[in-house]
Amino acid sequence: MTTIYPVILCGGAGTRLWPLSRKSYPKQFVPLIGATSLLQDCAERMRGPADVPYAKPLILTNDAFRFVVPEQLAEIGIDPGPILIEPEGRNTAPAVLAAALYLHASDPDAVMLVAPSDHVVPDKLAFHTAVAAGVDAITTRSDLVTFGIQPDRPETGYGYLKLSHAPTGEGQAVPLERFVEKPDLARAQSMLEDGSYLWNSGIFLFAVRDIIAAFEGHAAQLMDPVRAAVSNAKTDLGFLRLDPEAWSQVEDISIDYAVMEKAPNLSVVPYAAGWSDVGSWSAVHELGEPDAQGVATAGEATAIDCQNVLIRSESSAQEVVALGVQDMIAIAMPDAVLVASMDRAQDVKKAVAALKEKGAKQAESLPVDHRPWGWFESLVIGDRFQVKRIHVHPGAALSLQSHHHRSEHWIVVEGTAKVTIDDEVRLVSENQSVYIPLGAVHRMENPGKVPMVLIEVQTGSYLGEDDIIRYEDIYARG
Incomplete structure (x- = not known):
């Protein structure tokens, strides 16, 4: 066969x-x-x-x-x-x-x-x-x-x-x-x-x-x-x-x-048994099985007295309410919101082009950054500080690295982290924290069988992701 x-x-x-x-x-x-x-x-x-x-x-x-x-x-x-x-x-x-x-x-x-x-x-x-x-x-x-x-x-x-x-x-x-x-x-x-x-x-x-x-x-x-x-x-x-x-x-x-x-x-x-290339929000609206008024919602979204609308919230902490509107798309993300006429669904790429032209990072990047070891998201960004939530998969490890321009403070909120700072290796459990001085060679690992989550507070003169010197990396990144 x-x-x-x-x-x-x-x-x-x-x-x-x-x-x-x-x-x-x-x-x-x-x-x-x-x-x-x-x-x-x-x-x-x-x-x-x-x-x-x-x-x-x-x-x-x-x-x-x-x-x-x-x-x-x-x-x-x-x-x-x-x-x-x-x-x-x-x-x-x-x-x-x-x-x-x-x-x-x-x-x-x-x-x-x-x-x-x-x-x-x-x-x-x-x-x-x-x-x-x-x-x-x-x-x-x-x-x-x-x-x-x-x-x-x-x-x-x-x-x-x-x-x-x-x-x-x-x-x-x-x-x-x-x-x-x-x-x-x-x-x-x-x-x-x-x-x-x-x-x-x-x-x-x-x-x-x-x-x-x-x-x-x-x-x-x-x-x-x-x-x-x-x-x-x-x-x-x-x-x-x-x-x-x-x-x-x-x-x-x-x-x-x-x-x-x-x-x-x-x-x-x-x-003829059903197919879609999901090429626009109007296609998502159709696949979302709208009710008799053409209303389709997802996430923390509420539509009142609406017709032919797609309302989506992509954050559990963000409630989106549509009142008395019709023929409309509203998609809410933590860092960006799209509001468009339903008949302009094919033109969303024009919005992306406009954002790219003005240099908005939302054009191409999500607030959650996925990495081989898990993901992180920026919660607060200031002139000389940044707060991140970092999620590390079981058995995964970040690269052994150092930074020229920032120090870091890690607070474990779920699971246990195995932390290397120069020559010291220690386990950091929930509600415990550790400080990584500027220039220290460090790494975090998740030795457990459940995800490890920590809050990272960065302080320094430059907080960009390119301020990383890697010494070892199990994912063979440069």
Whole structure:
């Protein structure tokens, strides 16, 4: 029986769901719908049914997220397969080719199922029924398969797939006639009425030998640099870093443009069991199952006499109340609030651009900074002091380091910290504190089996995160 290798693309940094999704921690890692993140939902969906052999997922991500990915998967009991680190984003074509070349080296008969990490596909059984139909098209015709979503409205935010004929239902692949760019509203309405157009989901299924052959035939310029990037990749703490010099020569291009729009052996599996790329707050509103008045809320949010609104609070200490408004989005974060008309949901990226132009850190960074050992957040910042809350995972350790410009005072509020200060090592328990003088070589570790939380008070002339001299680091950071 054919083994299916899930390939999860997890390198995006979208701006359309700002302020919750930001470059430092984009939407695939956020619990937008329910209690788990979109990445976790995707990985769970890619486990496959019990009667079909599915390999561990191969994941492509970037350096900034290399520890977030396995941490989130471990939370739901999934042990990932290889995690390939892209030196820089080069769009989907190089990423898919790198995964195909990597898999082909160990299993030339592999079939790869490629999916973005940030989509919502709620019906797992229906999804795998569609995958089975795609496998049949691969084994009988060596097709390159994509999945088309049955449209339920004249959507202008998606690309479309023109089929050779209108699908007679789900369960079989239909030959693809052509790709269609995002249409205007009139064209979208016409395509909806035609019946032979589906939304382009960006999910693909193909045998690795077939997709490599397609790259060789239609995007040969990618073959040598991507092959070199995979062949010269280096293992680093369980990750596989693609060679940066070779990767820098790779063209930035999507798989649609590079291969799929040119290949003759294409087919589409129609899918109508629910899908969203969660590309805007209006999509989140729809997925949030609004009530009869169109009101959807999340977190500490209250809507009174409202219609067609999405109100979210992302902090348990922050209550958001909407009174007598309609057609509105309000998203409250501890450091930023978005208020927008519902019909401007696709324009949120303009807000991010405006913030970047004025130099606002909220454009790209969250108040919570995720690190390999856990996370921290700044609670109070003054001219010569800063107060942080620091959360350290069980068994994790910060780097052995010192600072030129600040001293620190640590107060443990949960768990126990193992603290190194120059030549002294000691345990610091709840309600105990320790002082780290300026210039002292120090480290904190969590030797326990529960998270350790401490409050850090920094004082000094400069409090930036770049005032760190690292001497040892188990995460191999510079």
